[in-house]
Amino acid sequence: MATKRREYDEDDVRVRPGKSSRPRTRTRPRHAEAVDGFVIAVDRGRYTCVRPDAGPDDPIITAMRARELGRKSVVVGDRVGLVGDTSGAPGSLARIVRIAERRSVLRRTAEDDATTAEGRLERVVVANADQLVIVSALADPPPRTGFIDRCLVAAYDADIEPLLCLTKADLAGPEAVLGYYTELELPYVLIRPDSDLDALRALLAGRVSVLVGHSGVGKSTLVNRLVPEAERAVGTVSAIGRGRHTSTSAVALRLPPTTGAKGDPGWIVDTPGVRSFGLAHVSAESLLHGFADLVEATVDCPANCQHTAEEAHCALDAWVAAGKADPRRLASYRRLLASRSGEGDQRGEVDHRGPGEGDQRGPDAPPAGS
Numbered sequence: 001m002a003t004k005r006r007e008y009d010e011d012d013v014r015v016r017p018g019k020s021s022r023p024r025t026r027t028r029p030r031h032a033e034a035v036d037g038f039v040i041a042v043d044r045g046r047y048t049c050v051r052p053d054a055g056p057d058d059p060i061i062t063a064m065r066a067r068e069l070g071r072k073s074v075v076v077g078d079r080v081g082l083v084g085d086t087s088g089a090p091g092s093l094a095r096i097v098r099i100a101e102r103r104s105v106l107r108r109t110a111e112d113d114a115t116t117a118e119g120r121l122e123r124v125v126v127a128n129a130d131q132l133v134i135v136s137a138l139a140d141p142p143p144r145t146g147f148i149d150r151c152l153v154a155a156y157d158a159d160i161e162p163l164l165c166l167t168k169a170d171l172a173g174p175e176a177v178l179g180y181y182t183e184l185e186l187p188y189v190l191i192r193p194d195s196d197l198d199a200l201r202a203l204l205a206g207r208v209s210v211l212v213g214h215s216g217v218g219k220s221t222l223v224n225r226l227v228p229e230a231e232r233a234v235g236t237v238s239a240i241g242r243g244r245h246t247s248t249s250a251v252a253l254r255l256p257p258t259t260g261a262k263g264d265p266g267w268i269v270d271t272p273g274v275r276s277f278g279l280a281h282v283s284a285e286s287l288l289h290g291f292a293d294l295v296e297a298t299v300d301c302p303a304n305c306q307h308t309a310e311e312a313h314c315a316l317d318a319w320v321a322a323g324k325a326d327p328r329r330l331a332s333y334r335r336l337l338a339s340r341s342g343e344g345d346q347r348g349e350v351d352h353r354g355p356g357e358g359d360q361r362g363p364d365a366p367p368a369g370s
């Protein structure tokens with residue numbers, strides 16, 4: 001007699017051994033035995049996770065996504081349910097069967113080509129972040145407020161608090177940059193080679209913070225100072241997976257405990273592959289949320305005002321003319337508005353994209369290699 005075969009996933013077989021002819025019951029609670037995991041890196045279909053309560057020396061768990069997740073994307077910062085071999089032993093592989101509801105979603109639109117649907121693909125960069133740390137040098141390279149404005153919009157859009165981290169404070173003062181943002185009362189920290197980083201560490205404690213910055217601003221230097229283990233940790237997580245070293249576009253690093261401070265020191269998420277935030281997915285109204293100093297003026301705009309320079313009666317022009325906001329802020333807002341529709345001047349906004357960025361796919365793209 002021929003054995004009738006049906007496809008089962010592993011734990012189906014484990015839960016009901018020998019009952020291969022019994023139909024799958026729909027009422028059984030799915031994966032009640034799943035353990036909680038926190039995704040710290042994603043590399044070509046392999047997800048590096050840790051137990052949320054794990055200590056620095058606890059094993060890291062490599063997982064793949066279960067078929068039942070469908071096309072849902074799993075990104076760094078996701079809180080997931082894991083089944084299978086969650087021991088973290090060398091060669092072991094767990095499966096992600098659940099993704100917890102996300103507290104926040106930091107997105108970007110790929111800027112390779114903002115004029116096509118594919119180019120506008122929205123990518124989730126990090127889930128469940130609490131804070132976006134915008135790293136900008138005060139000199140060498142000079143601060144780019146256009147980049148900072150763009151990051152602020154991404155942060156407000158994601159419902160994440162921004163923190164301005166001004167590096168190379170030994171080379172130039174922060175007055176010009178801070179003056180530009182006077183109205184916003186942005187929290188900021190100044191970093192110099194001899195700073196002790198206590199103020200920054202206090203702002204990172206107990207939270208998941210995403211670091212973004214242009215090349216050369218000193219982000220790697222900062223990450224290495226905050227997490228002396230960083231290089232080794234990144235090597236470890238990205239060497240997993242297919243046994244090839246590829247750089248990922250986001251990786252979560254556990255901050256070491258600081259002497260004297262109690263409680264969770266927090267996590268930083270480094271984003272080596274993310275140089276800017278495409279904002280094509282952000283509506284003109286949401287874009288305005290990044291410009292709290294301008295938003296009040298728009299109540300006097302005509303209905304359906306697009307707030308562009310072409311709008312003859314946009315109230316923003318009068319607002320700025322009356323000295324109620326910095327004209328450079330209005331110019332920046334309008335530059336971002338224009339860049340959203342793919343017609344803007346994006347000079348200085350787009351760096352060469354880092355390798356591995358294709359791993360950060362939106363929910364519409366199947367995971368690479370699986």
Ligand SMILES: Nc1nc2c(ncn2[C@@H]2O[C@H](COP(=O)(O)OP(=O)(O)OP(=O)(O)O)[C@@H](O)[C@H]2O)c(=O)[nH]1
Nearest residue numbers: 167168169191192193214215216217218219220221
């Ligand atoms: N004067 C001064 N130089 C700094 C400071 N922080 C970093 N640098 C220098 O700035 C240069 C760039 O620093 P990195 O940490 O490599 O910059 P990055 O932002 O990681 O840039 P990529 O590696 O290209 O992504 C290095 O030569 C650092 O030594 C600082 O606070 N003051």
Ligand SMILES: [Zn+2]
Nearest residue numbers: 301305307314
């Ligand atoms: Zn207007």
